[in-house]
Amino acid sequence: MHCSLLPLLVSLSPAILFLLPGIIVTQEGLWEDYKYGHGDQDNHNFCTWKCLLFTLQWPGTFCQSLNNVSLCRIPPTVNNWTIHGLWPLHAKNRCDCWPMFPSDVQELKAELTELWPSFVRFKSNFHFWREEWRKHGACAACVEGMNSPLRYFQVCIKLRAQFYIHSLLEDAGITPSCERPYKVEEVQSVLAPHVGDKLEIQCITDEQDRELWFQLKIRLNRNLTVGCDLCTDAEDALKVQPGSRPVPSPGHPCPDQVPFYYFPINHERPQRPCG
Structure with a gap:
């Protein structure tokens, strides 16, 4: 290692x-x-991965992904897609030996608080950021431009601005709703020209057996361009050795033939935004 x-x-x-x-x-x-x-940054033997997943999460349905929904909270300032992480895929080494301190991202704190908040009551924002750095950012640090906590989080903020999902969807008439379901092909046709055709629209299933959209995974090359044909499917990417991969979420690719819901954000009732 x-x-x-x-x-x-x-x-x-x-x-x-x-x-x-x-x-x-x-x-x-x-x-x-x-x-x-x-x-x-010149230790290329350590930099074995080729692809990244830039993952955004939708606050309107995030709470349904938790085993205990009562632990969920949506800060009143959050009204848009937020960052979950930037994950190197198939990294062969565990990369948790580079510690991160609040001072590392102090100059980004305001932006990260807005764009990368924690929705879990017992987990502070910094706890969330440090966890993502330890699990994934330190592996990305072999690439120049992401080779420190500060630079890694700066890249994530720039990617969030580049992939402004909410506006793309809104311009196409795809807006959060408790009544109107959407199909995967509708969303793909809107987003693929901007994020690449290897995007993954990820759902969870609620207690009423409804498919709820809660994450979007954008596949990137090491130079942060969209695509990365060298990757296997995101599902296969979870089969690499423990400790060197994104933590599996409770989600799954939204079914092609089953409409899904894009619930609105409800700050007062984040656990049940649509009742």
Whole structure:
């Protein structure tokens, strides 16, 4: 398992000078390397994955994906699709050896709070972000441009702005509703020109056996262009070794032949937005 020394070294006393092969590095110098991602991006043997899943979640039906819906909350400021994560697929190494601290994303805190909130009562926003970095971001850090917590989350914010799903759907007349169901082909025809034809529209089934849309998975190449033909289906991507993959969600691809619902966000009753 490859593990960067920088996160470990920067946690030591600022008074210490570190002697590395051929160079002497101060604490301040190491911190700059750690924060902005220098010095560890050339280890290509570690960067075995080829594809990423950029996953967005819909707050209107997220609560139904929890085993205990009473744990769910939707902050009053959330009225749009939010980020779930950016996940390298088929990474062969566990990447949880690079710690993340609040200071790493302090300058992004306001944006992340809006675009990447936690909907679980006992899990703070930072807990959610740190969890996603540990499980997935540290594996993405082998790519220049994502090689620090700050840069990884900056990329996610830019992708969220690039894939402005709500407006694309709204312009096509696909809006949240408790009464009107939609078909997979309707949504695919609207989104595919913008997010690629390998998107996954993911549903959950509620207690009334209705299919509810709750996630959208966009497949990306390592350079963040849409597509990535080298990937297998998202379902197959979950079969890689434990600890190096996205955590399976309770969702499944929305059935092609069964209409699904795109429920509105209900801040007062997030567990039952449509009764």
